[in-house]
Amino acid sequence: MGQQAIGLSADTVTVRPFDVTHKSVLSIAVPMTLGFLTTPLLGLTATGVVGRMGDPAALAGLAIGAILFDLIFGSLSFFRTSTTGLTAQAFGRGDAREEQAVFWRAFISAIGLGILMLMATPLILTYAPGLMTDDAAVADVTRHYFGIRVLSSPMTFINFAILGYVLGRGQGTTGLFLQVVINGSNIVLSIYLGLHLGWGVDGVAWGTASAETIGAITGLIIIFRQFAKMPGSRPNRADILDRDRLKALFQLNADILIRSLVLNCAYAIMTRVGSSFGAVTLAANAVLMNVFMLCSFFLDGLAGAAEQLAGRSVGARYRPAFDRALKLTALWSFAMAGLLALFFMIFGSHMIDLLTTSPEVRTEAMGHLGWAALTGLTGALAFQLDGVFIGATWSRAMRNMMLASLAGFCLAVAVLVPAFGNHGLWIALNLFLGLRGLFLLAMLPSKARQSFAAAQ
Numbered sequence: 466m467g468q469q470a471i472g473l474s475a476d477t478v479t480v481r482p483f484d485v486t487h488k489s490v491l492s493i494a495v496p497m498t499l500g501f502l503t504t505p506l507l508g509l510t511a512t513g514v515v516g517r518m519g520d521p522a523a524l525a526g527l528a529i530g531a532i533l534f535d536l537i538f539g540s541l542s543f544f545r546t547s548t549t550g551l552t553a554q555a556f557g558r559g560d561a562r563e564e565q566a567v568f569w570r571a572f573i574s575a576i577g578l579g580i581l582m583l584m585a586t587p588l589i590l591t592y593a594p595g596l597m598t599d600d601a602a603v604a605d606v607t608r609h610y611f612g613i614r615v616l617s618s619p620m621t622f623i624n625f626a627i628l629g630y631v632l633g634r635g636q637g638t639t640g641l642f643l644q645v646v647i648n649g650s651n652i653v654l655s656i657y658l659g660l661h662l663g664w665g666v667d668g669v670a671w672g673t674a675s676a677e678t679i680g681a682i683t684g685l686i687i688i689f690r691q692f693a694k695m696p697g698s699r700p701n702r703a704d705i706l707d708r709d710r711l712k713a714l715f716q717l718n719a720d721i722l723i724r725s726l727v728l729n730c731a732y733a734i735m736t737r738v739g740s741s742f743g744a745v746t747l748a749a750n751a752v753l754m755n756v757f758m759l760c761s762f763f764l765d766g767l768a769g770a771a772e773q774l775a776g777r778s779v780g781a782r783y784r785p786a787f788d789r790a791l792k793l794t795a796l797w798s799f800a801m802a803g804l805l806a807l808f809f810m811i812f813g814s815h816m817i818d819l820l821t822t823s824p825e826v827r828t829e830a831m832g833h834l835g836w837a838a839l840t841g842l843t844g845a846l847a848f849q850l851d852g853v854f855i856g857a858t859w860s861r862a863m864r865n866m867m868l869a870s871l872a873g874f875c876l877a878v879a880v881l882v883p884a885f886g887n888h889g890l891w892i893a894l895n896l897f898l899g900l901r902g903l904f905l906l907a908m909l910p911s912k913a914r915q916s917f918a919a920a921q
Contacts, residue, residue, distance in 0.1 A: 753836075
């Protein structure tokens, strides 16, 4: 897998030229970025609704429940990216039948994952809240919130499949529309159920679960209408359940999952080492990680464009489009990262003041703001090439390079932290981001030659 488009031999694929322009990059990246930027509004709305109840246990329980949910489902978001890559390759080949088959495989997998999540819920609710808090009242709220919200698990995974499919076809505006439908419904329903009807935490949970369902229904209507307009025959059961393609899909998902878990491991090490410097430093690092997260929202949009265009190029067997996509997505990624670095260097102090009122935390955060502002620049190449490797389904190489980068990060932490303290920790994080990009860049020429060998 990863040597060529999944399930296809190189000599059966026709070269299908297409143009890659600044417009085609931005038509995917801008809507995706706007969609990502609506996500923080959900947390603000939920916090505002429950915060008006005046119950600290309810607010803390909601926060822990949301973190738990995001941790689990964020780790499973590989489902979206793998669908995007495979759809983009089928789209590049002009294979409408396989496009539909990719979606149906993702849809079936989404239902299966949703059922597994529901089955695992009793175990999660028994042990997870106790690992995150010692307060019985807070843990009880967490269980209640999570127990309601998890009911929409199949719909959440279906939305991953839907979003992956539309982005794989380069329909960034449709992806933005669906995210606005989900997030907008979530905000409105959470306010109505939580505040107007007085359901509190339950209202927020039911609002989120209902919004996922509304989004899934809306997305399915859009996709089925697209299917009806596609030329050629529809995929049959044998196409959808093809053993080799399903095996390749599961391997792709497994590689991306490992990559995501390794990434989360690096962030966990960052937090754990930071905690050894005391509460003030830990709080300052938490504030500054918001700088990195905001950078990631913008860079993820461009990574999505790289993912779709690289996948389409590999499917079309058209190397000029691949090279052009690499150039333009790199250009926009570094330009965006540079602007973000400049913005946070100038206005980062205002953001720190907004996020914390503690003089000690503010002072500590300001002392490390420069390192946080650089994370966009040091991570730009990694974000872009992650998209390229996922779109081209070179997932095994991406997974291995992530593991190598983690080893480099651990070595940097071991060397730099004793010498430079928290500054050394932030330098290590920037090195980790830089290594990810450089390792992927080193693999890029050989992987590209393999994938486009038949067309050259």
